[in-house]
Amino acid sequence: MAESAQTIHAELIAVLVAVTRGVPRVLTLADGSALPEGPLEPTHRSLQAGLRAWVERQTHHPLGYVEQLYTFADQARSAEARSEGRSISISYLGLTREAAPQGAISWQDWYRYFPWEDRRSETKREPTLLEAPIRDGLARWQGRDATRRMRVANAFGLDGVAWNEELVLARYQLLYEAGLVHEAARDGRAAHGALVSGTPMAADHRRILATAISRLRAKIKYRPVVFELLAESFSLLDLQRCVEALAGQRMHKSNFRRVMEAQNLLEETGKFTSGPGRPAKLFRFREAIRAERDITDTRLPMVRT
């Protein structure tokens, strides 16, 4: 590569996730239309440190788990970027607990942006149906193209393929390519039908959010990170509801329990819940697990429908 100096502007962009009463939420600006972002400051020792400091200043809440998502640098990303030189955006996923939002910041149900990703209401006799704009729009877009047909079938679980909850980004990407989401129309793509439901976001923020959800859905299956989203002590059902909220799928209760017990991640607090029904044991995550969270494996049993 030839040597070439150029001014580059670097931004951090954060997807902060919390789960409150069964709803997975994401921190947003401007009435839910954008993710929080800001320039990388010279005082920051590292990217991660910069993000942590900034988030904690904004939300007054500690940031548990942080993971880098993706770095974007497309030249056409925004008009200003083009005129004043390249801009690099480094996106992060952060897990936290919901705190009272300040100013223009608000927590939004992430399924507001991806209604088709929430399949928790599915039952055996009533399999989830994709809404008409998705079905028809994709059908029109794929036409007789074998590769497109296969991409659609795999991403959306059609033609005998099972639904894979991790393919959030692949699904959004397809809807974008088919011109079925608002952002595609905004970016001047030909539409193949009516727009699907789901709130759009500024720039490529909805794509970044899709990336974050994909990553998190994959992560919870093999790394114990959920506890960053839960209270200090919780029942097994609390834990299951939290995982289901993230995965967008219901799980089999006794099997979930069996797996969690086999993994030895939890310890009993000795206390119990109260409320309707038999009281449930309260658990906490073992201290060693918190320290070891990058190494230990976790698994989750899904329900196959």
Added chain:
Amino acid sequence: MAESAQTIHAELIAVLVAVTRGVPRVLTLADGSALPEGPLEPTHRSLQAGLRAWVERQTHHPLGYVEQLYTFADQARSAEARSEGRSISISYLGLTREAAPQGAISWQDWYRYFPWEDRRSETKREPTLLEAPIRDGLARWQGRDATRRMRVANAFGLDGVAWNEELVLARYQLLYEAGLVHEAARDGRAAHGALVSGTPMAADHRRILATAISRLRAKIKYRPVVFELLAESFSLLDLQRCVEALAGQRMHKSNFRRVMEAQNLLEETGKFTSGPGRPAKLFRFREAIRAERDITDTRLPMVRT
């Protein structure tokens, strides 16, 4: 985040991998002591496009699969960076086939940098032993610290924990923290014993390589990316050897075969190998799989020892 303009320099850094005759290789500069890197040029439309163009110009070989690894921006990353403003490095993993290197470029066996990661010679009666500097150095470093002991046991498969081939980065990181690799000494860390064997690299290149290996070892289990490393047609044993080279572990032959056949990723070419022993059927990856490579799942059976 407060507004603050500053000059930032962005670099791309590539981990290019090929597998030749059972040896996983990585493209290096300067006699194997550094990974190829170069500044991001203004002409590049996107990061990925920039990397592709640059690599193909250097190696005269098409770059099959490309995946972003990680973006680093630690201020202390190098002395020049500190003096002339912040530098951001965006690292990539690329899969290709080995071509004749030009100039200062050379292909190196990646186990040269991580000898402890190659366990292919292990047999049931002769489990792999960690070399003395690793065992003793880590033992000295962990002392009686419970968290350290657990990290070591999990990462290196001690105390009844199984070896997990994906933890390449965690292992390198531990050796670095314990002051047992050359880079740690260079960065002024206290040593806890003799240095372990394995060639050091410039700056944090060995860490980046460890990240790449971790990612690739995880990836081959659920995404059909290996074919980017293989010739157009290959026998099942070729495929198995390639996967084993990456994973650093031997696999069970008939089970490997069973899994590969069940996944329907391959199709017979109708041709056969010649050479010693019974001729093997030659396969190729199904065309649809190449198109679908980001979506379909793959699984691999390992040998448990």
Added chain:
DNA sequence: TTAATTATACTCAAATTGAGTATAATGGAG
């Protein structure tokens, strides 16, 4: 022709997974 070598086809037991039933312990309605 035989031995060495590699491929391929089966078999079998152990472990894991998906799904469901039975029983226990609460609070609230009557």
Added chain:
DNA sequence: CTCCATTATACTCAATTTGAGTATAATTAA
């Protein structure tokens, strides 16, 4: 106080997947 709705927890069982190994087939080289 009793019954019922509700939730927790403990088991059971079959299907599938996985780990490991054996038997047989088709080559080349000696």
